[in-house]
Amino acid sequence: MRRRIVRSVRILIIEDERKVADALARGFRGEGHDAVVSASGEDGFFRATTEMYDVIVLDLNLPGRDGLQILETLRARGNAVPVVVVTARDAVDDRVRGLDLGADDYLVKPFSFAELSARVRALLRRGRSDQVLRLCVGDLELDLVTRRVSRARRPLTLTAREFELLEYLMRHTGHVVSRAMLARDVWGESEVGGGRATPIDNVIDVQIARLRKKVDEPFARRLVHTLRGVGFVLGENAP
Amino acid sequence: MSAGPRRVRLRLAAWSTAVFAFVLIAVGFVVASAFTRALVGQAEERVDAHARRFERLLRDELDGRTDVEELVDELREEADLAWYAVQVAGWPRIASAEWERARDARLDARVGADGTGAAPTDDVIAVASDLALRVASRSFAVGDVGVRFAVGIDERPVRESLASFRAILWIVGPLALMVAFVGGYWLAGRLLAPVRVLAEAAERITVDRLRERLPVRGESDEFDRVAMAFNAVLVRLEAAFERQRRFTADASHELRTPLTAMRTVAEVELRERRAGEPVATREALCSMLEEIDRLTTLIDRLLMLTRADANVAPARLESVDLTRVARDVAATLEPIADERGIELTCAGDRAVVALADPDGTRRSVLNLVDNALRHTPRGGRVTIRCATRGSQATIEVADTGVGIAAEHHERVFERFFRADPSRTSATDGRGAGLGLAIAKAGVEACGGRIELASELGRGATFTIVLASAPPV
Incomplete structure (x- = not known):
């Protein structure tokens, strides 16, 4: 039984690629959200203006009405629904235009569902303070003020990078974190202009292995899990 | 690259000099022979005129005269010639002092012994190593008495003129050749200057700078034609590169959508299947996702390079x-x-x-x-x-x-x-x-x-x- 506060989150997916749209909808439903798919620009625009949604996932390349046009019109009419733009175009200009026209976030294809899901969570959380001073998962504790980490009350010595990595994983507890997310958010790799043009993926693997050695190895229960081909999850239960 | 044009320039100058030398030699030869003929002709006319004057003098003097001594004196005063000899039939030979002093048998043979005989002849006799005489011998008759005589003039001025003419040719010829070579070299340089400009412009053009063009000077000469032809090649080359670039970009973009579908489907599938699912299916999905990730990285990197090629967003320095x-x-x-x-x-x-x-x-x-x-x-x-x-x-x-x-x-x-x-x-x-x-x-x-x-x-x-x- 999932915990629902008032009602489930409603997500509109405006995407003409049937397979992508269906998979996204299934993924969001699996996370307990209500997902509606709209396969054309006209239909998507109609739904976005007549129905209430918490988040819209908007593809830019659409038959009929272009995604940027939809976004522009929505914003012009004062509709402030959070919009995540997804596109196969990754040129800097497109990104800037998308954000200028009022997109709240921007993802370049091919993105991982884990990342899209994280972005949507972030948008839903928006406005609420996430000023936590202390992150806890099971017996693992991370203090953001003193920058101390301990597990089962035993202090762990982490390097600065390992601390940042663990903090990021703990902030996404229970959710998959992809390598692309880590490269951008922990290593600060710029995504524009070829985010994967640096050999950072191998570094991530090595750093995860090191972190695991300190956080997991001396203890009975594993917290850092690898989801091959997808990313990493921190949680008390294996994904 | 600078050695090439210089070699051509040298070759051009050498060829033009060679042609000039050929012309110079031919002209020199023709002029020298014409000059020689003219000088010899003049000398022949001069000796012939002397011979005629001398004959007139002899005819006047011999008219009724019988005294040899008197004729000798008359001739010495009137002849106005350094070289002459007369043989009147029956008389002893009369000759100028020079003639006698030379004691040359070939000279003496011209007047013979009896005043009769040979037809008039003209030729040159080298009397000494430094003296050549042009000798004309004639014969006539006064009454029934045959007279034979010969006059000579010094040939040396003619020979000296010819020698100095040849010397001038030998000195002026090489000088002219040198001038021709320097001039040719300079001219070739001027001619090849547009080639150098073209070469320098062409060297600046690289794969990254195909937008550059060779300068066309608008004189519609051969160099302009070369430049225009080269520019046409550049246009085609640029178009080909552009097509290749666009192909990489388009292909990468087109691959993104199916990759997204593959990735999302596999990822969501992986999330939904939990317990009871065969491990092999999970493994297959994971392995697929890893390959998709590799492909994504590859496409990202290729696109990055394509953008760098196209130079669409110049780096902010x-x-x-x-x-x-x-x-x-x-x-x-x-x-x-x-x-x-x-x-x-x-x-x-x-x-x-x-x-x-x-x-x-x-x-x-x-x-x-x-x-x-x-x-x-x-x-x-x-x-x-x-x-x-x-x-x-x-x-x-x-x-x-x-x-x-x-x-x-x-x-x-x-x-x-x-x-x-x-x-x-x-x-x-x-x-x-x-x-x-x-x-x-x-x-x-x-x-x-x-x-x-x-x-x-x-x-x-x-x-x-x-x-x-x-x-x-």
Whole structure:
């Protein structure tokens, strides 16, 4: 039984690629959200203006009405629904235009569902303070003020990078974190202009292995899990 | 490149000089023979005139005269000639003092012994080594008495004129040839000047700068035709490159959508299937996702290079502290170096400031160091060092690895180039084979270059050379 506060989150997916749209909808439903798919620009625009949604996932390349046009019109009419733009175009200009026209976030294809899901969570959380001073998962504790980490009350010595990595994983507890997310958010790799043009993926693997050695190895229960081909999850239960 | 045109220039000058020499010799020969003929003709006329005058004189003097002594005196006074001899039949020979002194049998033969005989002759007799005479001999009769005489004039002035004429030809000819060569060389230089301009312009044109064109001067001459033909080739070449570029870009973009579908479907599938599912299915999905990830990286990297080729977004240059970049890269890649047992150090702590694009520079250095780590065996060393050389700021990545053979120095920066074809990308295929190409593109976008010094078995040193900037 999932915990629902008032009602489930409603997500509109405006995407003409049937397979992508269906998979996204299934993924969001699996996370307990209500997902509606709209396969054309006209239909998507109609739904976005007549129905209430918490988040819209908007593809830019659409038959009929272009995604940027939809976004522009929505914003012009004062509709402030959070919009995540997804596109196969990754040129800097497109990104800037998308954000200028009022997109709240921007993802370049091919993105991982884990990342899209994280972005949507972030948008839903928006406005609420996430000023936590202390992150806890099971017996693992991370203090953001003193920058101390301990597990089962035993202090762990982490390097600065390992601390940042663990903090990021703990902030996404229970959710998959992809390598692309880590490269951008922990290593600060710029995504524009070829985010994967640096050999950072191998570094991530090595750093995860090191972190695991300190956080997991001396203890009975594993917290850092690898989801091959997808990313990493921190949680008390294996994904 | 400068040796080529100069050789052509020299050849042109030599050929024009040779043609000129041929003409000069032919003209000299014709003029010399004409001049000789004219001089000889004059001499012949002169001696003939003397002979006629002398004959008139003789006819006057011999008219009724019988005294030899008297004739000798008359001739000595009237003849006005240095060389003459007369043989009147029955009389002793009368000759000028010079004639007698010469005692030349060939001369004497001209007048014979009895005043009769031979037809008039004209020819030249060399009396002494320094004296040649043009002799004319005639015969006539006064009454029934035959008279034969000969007169001679000095041939030397004619010979001297001819000799000096030839000398002039010998001196003036070579001089004229020299002038012709210098003139030809100068002319060829002037003629070839547009070729030099074309060559220089053509040298500036590289694959990255196909938009350049050769100058067409609008004189619709041969050089303009060459320039226009070359420009036409450039247009086609540029179009071909553009097509290739667009193909890579389009293909990469087109691949993104199906990749997204594959990835999302597999990922969501993986999430939904939990307990009770066969492990093999899970494994297959994971393995697929890994390959999709590899493909994504490859496409990202290819697109990055395509954008660098198209130069759509020129790098914004700013002051970049290379030492900081080096330290950041070393810190980032240190875990990998540690894993592989390689000592990764960052030498020097003085700020080295370059005018560059910070992202591009970092990307380049990351790829260079990553490449060095890949090719250095366990226990080896990779050193990053920054320095300022005059107006240049450099960042050097040196390894103690296997090194690169000289014949591969140019090609290592090519996309997907592998010095050893047996080494496949299977072991570490996250877009490997593009790292050095990306490093090069990143540096060249900020107007820099990468130098490579390496020998097989002695490690490799890649040096990024950028314009230095004043420290911030």
